[in-house]
Amino acid sequence: MTALPDTNPASQLSAEMFESPTAYAAALEAFLSTDERATPYLGYRPHSLEDSAAHLTGLQALLFDSGWSRLGWPESAGGLGGDPRFRAAMFQTLWNLDIPIPEPFTTLEILVPVLLVFAPHLSDALLPGLLRGDDKWAQAFSEPDAGSDLASLRTKMEPDGDGFRLSGQKVWSTFGHLSQRSVLLARSGGPGHKGLTMVLVDLDQPGIEVRPIRAEDGENHFSEIFLDNAWVPADRVIGTLGQGWAIAMYMLQWERGAWGWLQQGRFHQRLQQAVELGTPNAEFAQQLGHAYAMAAALRLTTKQTVERLAREEQLGPEVSVDKLLLIDAELATWDAIRAYLGPRFEVDDTLQWLRHEYLFSRAAPIYGGSQEIQRTLVAQRVLGMPRD
């Protein structure tokens, strides 16, 4: 059993919570539903993305200061130890209480596991600030001419003294305009996979301009990032020069697997909202039943993935199955909710947030590697179908 590290006096963590994610989740649920500092977050409905970001930073601070969000991260990086199932249990608990997951948590789930392996000096130094919400990061991989075909990206990385200079353009960086730093993939060498390097760059510098892009729900979900001779010191290289592609592939198991678990909690929660709001109607029984069945399939599949990650197994191309199930479940969930709530869904002022989520659900087959790309990966790499 882990000894309880020195935590904030406000913490209500006890030794037994470290024993199982279930015990931890139960205690966290009790804390959040009774502690009045958590009240502002229960059933919170954002007015805008920026409002929500500001508001939920408070939640991040609360969870960090009282120790809850530090479980599941190594002590070296400011965590309290325990495997990733504790993080998964925290997400489930937040959804159970209808508390939106702060966006930085989702970024963390994708980026930090990579730093822990390939740049522990960065995660050790920076994880606490990131977890606490003092610091926010983005992911800058895609470019206008490098989407699915990411390996064709062109942002240039050239040595300059004890660091590097970056020039080029990135696009679709989620939360880019609200972030202080970004993990970025750039071309440090020749063409192809081998010429790519991953870095952590400060966005707040003269060579960088970040412009938000309004998404179809009217919110600034993502940004363009223009880099003109931007500076990145040598110790901000993640892994080694030319290792960028391999690291990006390593990242996928988190981006496709752990992400799926986080999202299934939301799908169950939103279906719960819908059955509370709607009037039973046999016409929609099958649609709702189907959405639920897909969400349940996603839940059990990603549960296994999280457990494998917790055992530090190396996951292969089979994580694309998790992502594909996520797409099916997300689309089915929002289609069913929209059908079941009927006209109310379209016009009720209090359901604006749900309509936004509906619109955003349409992006599921695109982000994190499109549905087509994932299907091809499953066919060729999992099922052994021939490549051309």
Added chain:
Amino acid sequence: MDLSYSPEAEAYRAKVRAFLAANLPADWQGLGALAGDEAEEWADRWRDVMAKNGFLGITWPKEYGGQGLTKLEQVVLGEELARARVPQYRAVDTTNIKMLGNTLVKWGTEEQKQKYLPRILSGEDTWVQGYSEPEAGSDLASVHLKAELDGDEWVLNGQKIWTSRGMEGTAIFLLARTDNTAAKHRGITFMLCPISTPGLEVRPIRTLTGVEEFCEVFLTDVRIPVANVVGPVNEGWKVANSLLGLERGEEAATNPIYFKAELERVIQLARDKGRINDPIIRDRLAWCHMKVEMMRFLGYRILTAVLRDGALGPEASISKLFWSEYHQVLADLAMELLGPEATVREGRRPYKHYRADEPGAANSSNSWIDVFLMNARSGTVYAGTSEIQRNILAENILGLPKEPQTNS
């Protein structure tokens, strides 16, 4: 789009109606109402009545036994027969009259037309289709059946497969490879071959419903006279493809009538099973109705284009995809309505193995089980698979770039 028919066509319609009134039993329900063998026998007899009264091959010139009428009359005839719930001909006449007969009208020599067309109409000859081979399915242009010229005979060696109703055929039309050196579409020749020719052997293949519906045909040193080539040597690809289009016009106009009759049977099934007020079932029935109506109007457009321009418009290429994919949904729905009954075989099986069961068929489980397992499911495979249809649609109609993989 012009929905009115010419006065000549309407006059022909009156003639067809009079013929039907005089020749059909008063209580005629449709072929589907007859039990198994009876339906086959009735269809054979009916075909003779049609032939004797000049209702087969009506667009063929009179000198070969036809009526010298236009495509429009052919459509009117199809419409009236569908409405009266009678088949146009036997199942095997699809390859016999529609495919081979029409090909000969367009490409046959004078001698071939005189020799074969009357025998097709009289039922003396029955032609089946020998295009596909084990190694040439979607990629039909790669047919291997070897044809070598020896004096004034072609010597054929190779194999055909999936020949529908091959056991009923007295003759087979073949695509054979006559030039190995040319590009693959260029070295193919269209040939005629009696089944009784020495060296030709037909073996039935059992389908998944347990019946012997299609066949393999083996050819070993089969000798046929050079006079049996249709169209120019090495231009068989063109010959085979030239008719596809014009047939689609007629099919597009009459298909929806059969599908409508079939949908009515499913609606009746929903009533019989007490599911007619079930909102989910009603949604799905309404969806099917919309699709059938869309097929009807699509049919009009295709037909109008054919009559006006003598060529198919872009609509034609979605017709096959549309009906075949619709039909799978319809068959699923029928099976769902049957409930547990769908697992037990009761009643007669469909007489045809394509598309809808015949009008008048009872809502017996056997009618729907075979429609579900065979007719509906195979619709997306035969006559150009859905994948091939989509490639054609994307590349030829929408102008999308060619799939890199099929450039070869």
Added chain:
Amino acid sequence: MMDTDTLDMLRTSLRHVLTEATNVPLADRLGELGWDEVVADDPVTALHTLFTLKGDTVSSADALGPRLAAALADALGDPQLTTATVGLESPFGPSSLTDGSLTVDAVVFTPPSDNPVVVRVDGEHLAVVVGSALTCTRLTTTDGELAQFRLTGTVPAAQVQCIEGATASIAWNAMVTHGRWLLACELVGIAQHVTASAAQYTGERIQYGKPIGTFQALQHRIATAHVLVVGAARLAEHAGHSGDEWSALVAKAVAGQAAETACTQAQQCYGAIGFTWEHEFHHYLRRTYVLDRLLGDWRSLEREIGNELMNSRHVPKIGML
């Protein structure tokens, strides 16, 4: 719990038992393997393995019938019923119980001879009657190979044992739950087999000078099926471990859909050969069709799920970390 080596050995011997050509009933052949001890030791793994393999091999042996009886006997605490035959819903009509007599119409997988037969009369009443009092006729089914029999007859009330009220409904539901789990495993076995075989076929079949499996249209068809099959497999595993009614319901709903999807996608990839009797595929297609319709087809189970969510206004979560 079984270790991996034991499990591998078990798989090998079960595969043999399921595929050997013999008229000896499955139960007897399993008996020779010491099956009862294997089940007593680790029932979830043992049964999961048996039924998944049964799907994989499209074996027509009656494994389900005895399990339904065992589940019912267990739920009723009546060991004598282990030898019973459970009569499932008949397509031809319900069984009914009047003052004077029991009229039976039910479907079973093995003729009951003189063993007891249990049928459900309505939600609150089960009736037990000796099999020899009923007429047993083999049905011509869509599957053809998986034997199904129809039991009919009218029996005087004096010869009928009646189980009533909550006891009856709880026991019947327990039997249905057990059956749904096992059918979900079997359907997953079918779906996995069909998906893998079709993937392999597309690697061998050449058109346009290359394996048809290189065409994205086919890759995406098979991948779509595989994704659903993985979800179904996880649900079926979970339903076995949890044993609860809701998990079995969801597992069977997804498994039926996965098997149907796998068959549809595979058949399109096969082209004409998939419509023949000679290719193995049709066994899987027809078996899927019949198994899906036992104890609720996937569409009606999805409806059952949806209705439950709407009416209870509660969305349960299956499986905890």
